[in-house]
Amino acid sequence: MTGLRIGVVGLGRVGVMHARNIAQADGVSDVILIGRDTTKTEHAADLIRSSILDGAPVELAGEFAPTGNIPARIQTTTARFGAALSGLDGIVVATSTETHPQLAIEAAEAGIPALVEKPLALDLATLEATCRRLEATGSPVMIAFHRRYDPAHRALRQRIADGEAGTVRIISATDHDRLPLDVDYIPRSGGIWRDLLIHDFDIIPWVTGQRIVSVTAHGSVLDAAAHAEHGDVDTAAALLTLESGAIATVTATRRNGAGQDVRLEVFGSDGTFGAGISDRTPVTSTEPGGNAPTEPYQQFIDRFELAFRAETDAFLRLAAGTGENGSPPRAGVDALRVALAAARSLETGATVTINGEALEAVS
Numbered sequence: 001m002t003g004l005r006i007g008v009v010g011l012g013r014v015g016v017m018h019a020r021n022i023a024q025a026d027g028v029s030d031v032i033l034i035g036r037d038t039t040k041t042e043h044a045a046d047l048i049r050s051s052i053l054d055g056a057p058v059e060l061a062g063e064f065a066p067t068g069n070i071p072a073r074i075q076t077t078t079a080r081f082g083a084a085l086s087g088l089d090g091i092v093v094a095t096s097t098e099t100h101p102q103l104a105i106e107a108a109e110a111g112i113p114a115l116v117e118k119p120l121a122l123d124l125a126t127l128e129a130t131c132r133r134l135e136a137t138g139s140p141v142m143i144a145f146h147r148r149y150d151p152a153h154r155a156l157r158q159r160i161a162d163g164e165a166g167t168v169r170i171i172s173a174t175d176h177d178r179l180p181l182d183v184d185y186i187p188r189s190g191g192i193w194r195d196l197l198i199h200d201f202d203i204i205p206w207v208t209g210q211r212i213v214s215v216t217a218h219g220s221v222l223d224a225a226a227h228a229e230h231g232d233v234d235t236a237a238a239l240l241t242l243e244s245g246a247i248a249t250v251t252a253t254r255r256n257g258a259g260q261d262v263r264l265e266v267f268g269s270d271g272t273f274g275a276g277i278s279d280r281t282p283v284t285s286t287e288p289g290g291n292a293p294t295e296p297y298q299q300f301i302d303r304f305e306l307a308f309r310a311e312t313d314a315f316l317r318l319a320a321g322t323g324e325n326g327s328p329p330r331a332g333v334d335a336l337r338v339a340l341a342a343a344r345s346l347e348t349g350a351t352v353t354i355n356g357e358a359l360e361a362v363s
Contacts, residue, residue, distance in 0.1 A: 165268025259296025
């Protein structure tokens with residue numbers, strides 16, 4: 001795997017992070033930043049170039065930046081998306097969610113492997129139509145459910161599959177962001193269920209091997225009134241029932257002053273296991289002799305750096321034709337179905353049973 005040319009469109013926090021990770025990875029010769037705003041695109045290019053220099057500070061380069069690789073060249077283009085695809089070996093789509101279907105289809109129809117940020121679409125009808133069009137091209141499209149690539153979540157999944165937990169009874173998911181959303185992003189985020197908790201709605205079935213069959217949701221606005229102005233909440237919880245009868249609780253906050261706190265704990269008849277539990281977990285024990293966390297993660301990019309880098313490596317193998325797709329477009333269908341069910345439950349106050357066959361059942 002040598003000399004790959006990878007494009008990145010969408011140069012917010014996530015897009016810049018993807019571009020940095022790709023530029024630092026082995027086998028990439030060029031990273032091309034695609035944007036119509038020259039000033040923004042060049043600013044992103046300068047930031048990425050600074051982050052991949054030898055001796056770059058860890059806050060730019062990352063705690064787990066690979067060593068010994070020759071960083072890729074960072075280039076920019078203001079060409080339209082379709083024209084910018086020419087000559088690429090892969091494309092990362094990190095734009096706002098409403099643009100994902102069109103850009104993913106355009107890349108796939110051009111035969112360019114794509115890594116598309118989640119969710120692929122905001123409603124089930126669009127998602128299903130997009131999946132059909134993508135599948136018809138035969139070009140690989142990978143959806144960025146990064147927790148599937150996280151070493152701790154993968155180890156948790158394996159322990160469950162190996163039977164070490166016994167019968168799974170309770171799952172507890174914590175999804176507390178430290179940094180609030182930019183106010184401008186709130187109206188186009190898709191809401192807390194589709195933007196944030198969709199990761200949990202994806203990873204719980206992936207780890208346990210069980211489908212979610214019902215959801216009861218609650219939510220409040222306790223931090224930023226802008227969420228209420230757009231029909232959203234910034235504090236949420238959901239009670240999920242899995243097909244075996246096991247119960248999962250999921251909690252989310254948009255701003256957690258203690259630090260970035262993302263955990264998944266599985267309680268079984270024979271054992272209890274958890275991902276995201278370490279001395280950096282932002283929980284201070286009140287037991288005698290208990291300690292405060294040593295250095296809580298400050299944002300999701302730091303908390304999941306290993307996951308994002310593993311996701312990058314998986315995508316580069318896919319682009320080179322040497323890897324498998326661990327999160328194809330249809331990977332997001334069930335997660336979106338649960339997210340929409342949660343939104344309906346919050347609106348109606350009722351438990352919503354999730355029909356796996358009727359696409360519009362909860363849309």
